[in-house]
Amino acid sequence: MRDLKKSDRNRIEFDDPLSGTPLIVYYATPTTSQIRAYQQSSIQRKGNKVVMNSFDPAFKYGQEIITGIGEGCFGYDGVQISSDPSSPDYREDWKALLAESAADVVTLLARHVFDGLRASKDTLEIEGAMEDAVPFDGK
Numbered sequence: 001m002r003d004l005k006k007s008d009r010n011r012i013e014f015d016d017p018l019s020g021t022p023l024i025v026y027y028a029t030p031t032t033s034q035i036r037a038y039q040q041s042s043i044q045r046k047g048n049k050v051v052m053n054s055f056d057p058a059f060k061y062g063q064e065i066i067t068g069i070g071e072g073c074f075g076y077d078g079v080q081i082s083s084d085p086s087s088p089d090y091r092e093d094w095k096a097l098l099a100e101s102a103a104d105v106v107t108l109l110a111r112h113v114f115d116g117l118r119a120s121k122d123t124l125e126i127e128g129a130m131e132d133a134v135p136f137d138g139k
Contacts (some may be wrong), residue, residue, distance in 0.1 A: 012025055063106075065109070
C-alpha cells in the first residue's frame with residue numbers, strides 16, 4: 001500500500017558494489033513541482049535533436065530529497081558518520097560529503113524515486129504496437 005501522507009523518512013536500501021555492504025538512505029516524498037522539474041530537465045531539445053540528460057537532474061534533485069543516511073552505512077577516513085544530530089557520530093556536513101564522494105548514491109536515489117514507477121506489462125497498452133515485432137538488431 002502506498003501511503004499518500006508526505007514523509008521525510010522514506011527509506012530505501014541499495015546494494016553497494018564498492019563496499020560490498022547494503023546502504024540505507026532516507027528521503028523526502030517529492031513534490032509534484034519537483035517531479036515536473038526533474039522530468040523537464042531530463043529531456044532537452046538541442047536543435048533538431050532530443051537529448052537525454054540523466055546525471056545533472058538526478059544529482060540536483062537527489063540532493064534535494066535526501067534527508068539522511070543509515071547508521072553505520074557510511075564513514076569518513078575509517079570513522080563512521082551519521083546524519084542524526086543526536087548521534088555521537090553526527091557530521092553536520094554529511095550531505096556535502098555524499099555529494100562529493102558518493103554521487104552514485106545520490107543519483108541512484110533520484111532515478112529510483114523519480115523514474116522508478118513502471119506500468120505492469122499486463123496492463124500497459126501501446127496503441128499501434130505490433131505484438132510479434134522483431135527487435136531491432138542494427139543489421
